[in-house]
Amino acid sequence: MAVSLTTPSGLRTDMNILETNRYLRSQLEKSKQDFRDLTEKFLASQATAYSLTTPTEKKQIRSL
Template sequence: MAVSLGPLSDPRAELTLTEINRELQLQLAKNKQDFRDLTEKFLVIRSQARELTQLRQTLREGKDDSVLLKQHLKDLLTHNDLDNHQGQGFREQLTEGHRLAERLARKLSPATSQPPQRPLTHRDKRAVTPAV
């Protein structure tokens, strides 16, 4: 008793199935590569989004510092107590203005490999302030 396998037993059909299989494997390989490419692009975009968020925070902090510095300098320039300008109080205000300006400059300058600076000590303050 002979069993007929139908059109699949035809040698042309076998060739067609082989071609379809080969084509599907090529398409699968291309889709896998496309997926890897999209994953890489997604990771780059996510990294850039994090960086932009950090930059936005730095700008916000810089703006806050610039407002503090502006107010400090305005207070310093409009201060009417001349005796205070002659003494230690004036030096302390200048030192604070200098500290605020340095902090603002650090925040707004490009990131460097330098560690954050320590706060000014009393000895540093005397070196920064001009002798009156």
């Protein structure tokens, strides 16, 4: 029967990997939320810019 031996340094490496993984996952979630926030701001500013255009400019935009 094979027995797996874990050395203290191996355990530390596993913990560092787990901690790094948790940290990177939290950073990924933060980045995703930041992206959603920026997308929302962009769409709002795009809608504002469109609402401020003249009817002639709107016609030109639609024909693109």
